[in-house]
Amino acid sequence: MNAPTDLPWRSNARPVPGAMLEALRARFGERLSTAAAVREQHGRDESPFPVTPPDAVVFCESTDEVAAVVRLANDHAVPVIPYGVGSSLEGHLLAIEGGISVDLSRMTRIVRLNAEDLTVTVEAGVTREQLNREIRDQGLFFPIDPGANATLGGMAATRASGTNAVRYGTMRENVLGLTVVTARGEVVRTGTRAKKSSAGYDMTRLFVGSEGTLGVMTEVTLKLYPLPEAVSAAICHFRDIGDAVRATIQTIQMGVPIARCELLDVNAVRAVNAHSKLGLREAPMLLMEFHGSEASVKEQAETVQAIASELGGENFEWASTPEERTRLWTARHKAYFAGMAMNPGCRTVTTDTCVPISRLAEIIEASVREADESRLPYYIVGHVGDGNFHLAYLVKDGDAPQRALAEQLSLQMVQRAIAFEGTCTGEHGIGLHKMAFLPQEAGEGTVELMRQVKRALDPKNIMNPGKIFSL
Missing domain, CATH: 3.30.465.10 (Uridine Diphospho-n-acetylenolpyruvylglucosamine Reductase; domain 3)
Incomplete structure (x- = not known):
């Protein structure tokens, strides 16, 4: 299995016929756009792939309008790519066979x-x-x-x-x-x-x-x-990333109903400090949140604090006001952009494996060793409470050797996750970027069943073609 650095862009392009464009323009007027800027916006996401625009974009405002577009596309065997806000990470919305981008962002009722x-x-x-x-x-x-x-x-x-x-x-x-x-x-x-x-x-x-x-x-x-009666957030720092993960594992295994448990490695903490002006101690950190009654939140927090302390957790700090919690979680959510800001001109190759919770420390520590040895800039964030983590490699845009190295490291991590009976993607999806990994995880027989479902529901292969698996 090779790392997915290149894909056959436009190799099976099916351009939109003039008659279809005329019919769409008659129905949608100015809500049909073939402007280059609009098409480019709908041909990019947060993946490391190049912009791959559709032939046209239709801004729909109802289910009936979407159905009208799809009926026309089916008549002409033209691809249809749904579009929301373009925040996907694996190339889901790239129009690799051309076609129509159906923008649903105005359907907001x-x-x-x-x-x-x-x-x-x-x-x-x-x-x-x-x-x-x-x-x-x-x-x-x-x-x-x-x-x-x-x-x-x-x-x-x-x-x-x-x-x-x-x-x-x-x-x-x-x-x-x-x-x-x-x-x-x-x-x-x-x-x-x-x-x-x-x-x-x-x-x-x-x-x-x-x-x-x-x-x-x-x-x-x-x-x-x-809405929970009481919400409390806390941060705790650790000497090394393995101890932070082991604290999480023990918390889950003890049945503590923690609402959020996020891991940031030292690189991620450094990035969010610079981006969001936080001043956090630059060490591996857990960011946690507890929901429930006042009494249950207090009990959960005390239990987690005791577990963390046994594993070297230090500087347990509370954020009880909504403003403090919002500031911390906003910084966490901006970690992706914070990482890129620390490395101007880079693109991100992101993985999101998920493994059984008992194997989480093992896979993260092995992946950190490989990332350190590679000397590529990287950072780790993770929803470690459910065994899911993200390792983002930062590569210079257009640097083919760096991109290939990042993809190889990603491949090794995915193979390790699958060997641990986990998955190549915990939440991003397959899209284009992880197509090569699906047969290894699911098996060729299962992927063929998926193809049969696809052919039955979409015999002309117009619905976001070329994603998840090839036909």
Whole structure:
């Protein structure tokens, strides 16, 4: 298996016919754009791949409009690439076969809030921050927090998770139902607002994580949670990264219902200090958050503090006010940009393996040794409470040897994760960047089953083609 440094860009390009563009212009007017700047914006994400723009962009404002675009695309066998805010990391939205980018960012309605049932239905362009602003006065929140202010449709498409996943799960556990436009332009609905169902195939879970390759999600029904009575955050520093991870492992194994448990290595701490003016001690650090009643939060925190102290944890500091907590978590969420700011002119090759919690210290320590030996700049952040961590290699833009080295290190880490019965991607998805790893993790037979599903639901291969696996 080779590291994915290059891909066959535009090797199977299917340009949009003039007749289709005319039909789209007649329907959408100025909401159809072929301007170079708009196309380039929709042909880039946060991956290390070059800009690969679509032939045109359509800004849709309803499910019916999405269905109209997809029906035309199906008639002309033209690719369709759903677009939210462009925050994906693995090349999900690059138009490697040309086609139409369907921008859902204007679909921002809260369709139905059922506070008594703790559910909400939103259009796909609603972002997680918008949703939480609009439901806060109901005493509710949506906990899935991947860092970027991503759209909820995009989060469902990539099966996102983030900092709260250790307690609240991922998008897989929190999506109850979907409205999807299929490759034929038909509108289907999956799931219900009930907490469980045994009715037929679980079509909701099939589409969640499908990365736009089976259909375009236009509405998402989600679980909500009551705002906790008490919230407290804490930081704790360690002599080395292994002890920080072992403290996390013991916390999870003891059943402490910690809400967030984030790891930052010394490089990440140094970067966020410079970027967010924090003044944190530059050593491996855990950033934790506890939710519950006043008594339960106090008990959780005392238990974790005792575990950390036994493993050399020092300088346990509390952030009890909302302003202090927000400042810390904002800095954590900006670690990606902080790392790049420390290395101007670089691109990031990011991994996000996830392993059983008992193997987490082993894989991180081995990966750190390899990264140090390579002399490439890097930093580590991780949602270590659920065994997931990110190692970001910073390479000079256009430096082919550095890029190849970073991809080789990423490959070695992924192979180690799979050997530990983990996964090549805990939350970013496969996209383009991790296609070579999927057969090793899932097996050729399983990947062929995925191809059969794809062919059945998308016989003309128009839905975000060339992602997850090749046909």
